[in-house]
Ligand SMILES: Nc1ncnc2c1ncn2[C@@H]1O[C@H](COP(=O)(O)OP(=O)(O)O)[C@@H](O)[C@H]1O
């Protein structure tokens with residue numbers, strides 16, 4: 394007799410999703426796997442290793458060894474400059490590394506993209522493990538490096554700048570490092586700054602970017618002309634998804650011209666929207682800072698009758714800050730993010746939920762990501778389609794819109810007196826210095842980038858994958874955007890913690906279209922996610 398009872402979490406479940414395809418490699422087209430594959434890096438010359446480390450799906454006919462092991466290799470300068478000389482890594486004489494068990498990362502060390510596996514699952518995609526290599530492709534005297542920061546601010550940018558400068562100087566004896574001012578356009582429109590450990594010594598204690606930043610102004614030809622004219626041979630580019638796309642263009646042009654220039658991207662984004670990596674630097678600091686705004690909203694609304702607090706947080710297309718700030722706080726009743734469309738009126742809508750909470754607790758706190766409900770807003774506000782200098786769509790103010798709609802609903806329709814408190818801490822959460830753990834994270838990113846460039850890798854981005862730092866081809870991180878997956882457990886944890894509506898219960902008269910879009914979105918995710 395089966396005595397098992399089903400978990401209350403199961404509930405009446407929707408139709409089971411179609412089983413995921415058994416071969417995950419379908420998602421990794423061969424062209425992508427081979428695009429940057431470089432035999433020199435991948436030990437093809439060693440017959441014992443070659444079967445294992447070559448993208449074997451295409452190469453090995455024996456199905457017994459076809460375990461789906463794939464390396465997403467990053468480009469190397471020797472891919473287009475095969476005769477480049479290499480040198481012993483000066484770190485081998487470094488006092489700091491004197492008693493380290495394994496100073497240099499073994500070339501066969503890779504980081505698995507998929508960490509939760511099944512006994513019979515394909516081994517999947519792997520990235521090169523970041524860290525110092527035995528051989529470098531630059532002498533200390535030869536290096537002329539530059540650093541540029543682009544896009545919006547984020548806590549920790551100055552720490553990354555500082556640690557690139559100090560890493561290059563202390564670990565590799567590099568003395569020639571230039572700061573490009575004001576983003577990409579600074580390459581061709583501004584004088585450079587000379588960066589030394591002394592110049593950058595204190596900058597990690599400040600928010601913002603010591604080098605200034607900008608949006609727009611990416612002109613690949615002019616930038617690479619300038620790199621060439623100034624004799625720069627290592628380019629460190631700190632920025633978000635737009636910046637990384639720009640870095641990919643620079644790398645392609647450098648490769649086309651056959652220049653000995655290593656291009657390294659360091660992913661920066663407050664929105665945590667960069668794919669592949671675990672988390673972007675400064676994100677934790679921003680979530681922590683957001684707590685202050687949420688606390689203030691909670692204190693305010695708790696102290697009045699029918700208090701409604703709204704806190705608007707950053708998050709253009711990805712609601713990670715709002716989601717994590719909500720989960721961390723426990724004072725938030727409802728979190729609205731761009732990935733999960735919501736509606737106001739009727740059963741299962743926001744107004745109904747607010748009224749319930751006011752009856753129950755006398756107050757409510759709502760956290761809304763700036764990109765939430767944009768489609769809905771555009772419908773009712775005759776949305777204007779403006780873009781910033783980088784081509785990012787300018788968002789309509791969901792916070793003000795929400796505030797006004799809630800006020801109108803309760804005072805005019807429901808004839809209820811409410812106390813509305815709207816807090817918009819937008820720039821405050823990103824214009825601060827990074828916290829201690831982000832500082833450490835920034836240091837690792839900077840040092841990994843330096844080791845990678847010195848080792849001759851190029852066209853790569855650094856970042857943690859399952860907590861291990863890896864080199865990822867730039868093109869790989871720009872292909873998709875990291876967004877909150879409504880079908881993942883994290884969003885379920887949030888719903889379980891706030892007990893807010895999921896906004897899936899809809900009909901045509903109550904924003905049914907928005908709701909249908911969500912269901913389509915979720916169904917789509919179920920099919921594509923593994
Ligand atoms: N597709 C692209 N190709 C080349 N450069 C780009 C591209 N998208 C954005 N950029 C450049 O990258 C820089 C930063 O982009 P932006 O979207 O503002 O910030 P972020 O990098 O933080 O996402 C800008 O100078 C912009 O011109």
Ligand SMILES: O=P(O)(O)OC[C@H]1O[C@](O)(COP(=O)(O)O)[C@@H](O)[C@@H]1O
Nearest residue numbers: 544545546633662663664707708709
């Ligand atoms: O007003 P700005 O400086 O253009 O920045 C606003 C945008 O920058 C961000 O903070 C981060 O965006 P990026 O990572 O693309 O720079 C977004 O959350 C926000 O919409």
Ligand SMILES: [Mg+2]
Nearest residue numbers: 544633634635
């Ligand atoms: Mg961006």
